[in-house]
Amino acid sequence: MTWLITGGAGYIGAHVVRAMTAAGEGAVVYDDLSTGIAERVPDGVPLVVGSTLDGERVARALADHGITGVVHLAAKKQVGESVEQPLRYYRENVEGLRVLLDAVTGAGVGAFVFSSSAAVYGMPDVDLVTEETPCVPLSPYGETKLAGEWLVRATGRAAGLSTACLRYFNVAGAAAPDLADVGVFNLVPMVFERLTHSAPPHVFGDDYPTPDGTCVRDYIHVVDLAEAHVAAARTLISSPGRALTLNIGRGEGVSVREMIDRINAVTGHDLPPEVAPRRPGDPARVVASAERAAAELGWKARHDVQDMITSAWQGWVRLHPEAARR
Template structure:
């Protein structure tokens, strides 16, 4: 098979391309490079620069490379930005997916994997979130991910696609320093940025109904996440007609305060955090039950939080030489 990875030059996408290629799958990257980096694409893997909103370019890519499966990651993903620019998020995340699915069904591509998010659950009032937990997103970003799942399932039923919607929890870490997250919208790089500037990390609210008052999240290593995509792709190929919706997490909650403490301990940089106002759209606790992914894919996260922090720190130091000095 040949898998088209949309957003394959991004942080997560590059890891999925790497994992798929190492597993012996042929891959093609489709990315508009608005946030992705061309040098993340491995030698020998074709890169097509384009938007998923460009139906003609998508269609020519599918046929020109004889694509037989799609992993769709290309999307806007910042909750705060989605609150400020909801129309932009719906256009990029929902209309872009609709255009892509139109081309996929016309080309009779049999398998489709969607990058979804725990943001579809909103503010779940449960200790562990299962795939049956009601989806009540509280941001336009989460709404677009849920709408994307609806689109994928509907297109799958109508066209006979095998589909998988993978709901990512909080992704961190890197396989190699040069593939590290270059953004600072996620907690770990946000803390790195503050510490290496000799500024205290920020805690957005410490009055949540959690053990230490800060938000609790389920962090999953990007390497484990990428391996989940390989497992999902192979599950769809081996069993046509499947319709999977799966949480991709570790099933272990870590608070923001605890994560900051681990980062400072592992980096040796230690300004005490400061508490600021809550951010809109932040739920108190979101932790996955990953039992269904284990049952359906035989997949389970292997790497822990310290692995995420130390690998991400190596990536940060590669891009910021001297950042670890006091």
Template sequence: MTWLITGGAGYIGSHVVKAMTEGGERVVILDDLSTGTKERVPDGIPLEVGTVLDRALLDRVLREHAITGIVHLAGKKQVAESVARPLYYYRENVEGLRNLLAAAVDAGVTRFLFSSSASVYGMPDVDLVTEDTPCQPMSPYGETKLAGEWLVSSVGAAHGLATASLRYFNVAGAATPELADEGVFNLVPMVFERLTAGEAPRVFGDDYATPDGTCVRDYIHVEDIASAHLAAARRLASDPSAALVLNIGRGEGVSVSEMVAVIQDITGIAEPAPVITERRPGDPARVVASAGRIRDELGWAARHDVRAMVTSAWSGWTLRH
């Protein structure tokens, strides 16, 4: 098979490319380079520059590279931005996906793997979120991911595509320093930025219904995210009737305050102490995965703990700063 990986020059996408190529899969990357970079693309891997909104480009890429499967990671992912710009998020994430699926169907692509998000769940009142937990997204970003899952499922059923949607939780870490997250949108790089500037890390709200009042999340190493994509791609390749929806998580909750403490310990920068600021719109109190179904379906389990995530991310940060 030859897999098209959209968003393959980005943070998560480049790790998926690494895992799949090292696993012996043939891949082609499509990326508009809005957040991805050419430097992340390995030598010898074709890079097509453009957006999934460009149907003519998609038709050419799918035809010229004889694509038989797609791993779709391209999209916009900032919760607060989605609240402020819902039309933009629906265009990029839903219309972009619809366009890609239409091109895939016309090109005879038979496998489709969609990178979804735990944001589809919203704020579930459960200790562990299973794939059967009702989805009630709290932001336009989460809505676009849930709509994307519905679209992938419907198109798969109607046109005979094997499909999988992977709902991953809070991503951190890096396989190598060169592939570390260059954006400052997720908690770990946000804290790195503040600490290295001599500024207090910010904690967005301490009045949630959690043990220490700060949000609780299931942090997952990006290498584990990538290995789950490889496992899912292989399952789709071997099972033409697959229609999977799976969590990717560790099943362990870590609060924001706990995570900041780990970061300060590993960086060796204990001061200044964190400051509490207002809640961010769309942030649920607790979201922790049940990872039982992905273990049963794919034989996959996370390998890395929180300290490994932070240590690898810190190596990448210090390389660039």
């Protein structure tokens, strides 16, 4: 099997590429490098620079490399930005997916793994989110991911394409320092950035109906997430005609305050958080039920929050050496 991995030069994508090649699968990276980093692509793995909106280039890449499956991660993913630029997000995330699927079905590719998100659920009022929990996304980003799932499943039914939609929860950590998340959009790097400047981390609201008043989230190590992609890809190949929709999380909730305490401990800082007003649309608790992924894929997360923070901090210090000196 040879898999085209769109967005394979990005933070999550680079981990997926390494997991796929380590498992003996062939990989080709397709990335426009708008946020991806070419140096993340391993030696021996071809890199095709292009947009998923360029149907001719996608089709050529599929043909030139004998692609038999696709893992689609390329997308815009900043919630706040999606509110400000909904047309851009629908164009990149939905139209880009439509163009890609058109090329995929035209080339006779048999398997398609789609990068979705827990953002499709919105503000679920349940202790554990299952795949049957109603999807009521709160942002254009979440809407594009839900629309993407619809498009993937409909195309699968019509074209006989095996599909898997993986709903990621909160991704953190790194397999190696050079693969660390370079963005500052998620909790862990946001706290790192504040600590690097000797500033107290921010907690957005401490009056939620949770044990310590702060939001509770399910964190998944990026290495575990990458291994879930390998498991999904292999399941689609071994069982043609499947249409899977799966949560990818640990099934364990950790509060924002608890995460900050753990980050302080790992980094050697002792800066208590500063409470800021709630952010609109933040649900009190979003924790996955990962039972279906275990049953369907034989996959389960192996890394804990300590692993995530420690590995992420090593990557952060590599990029920000001054952080270690504080």
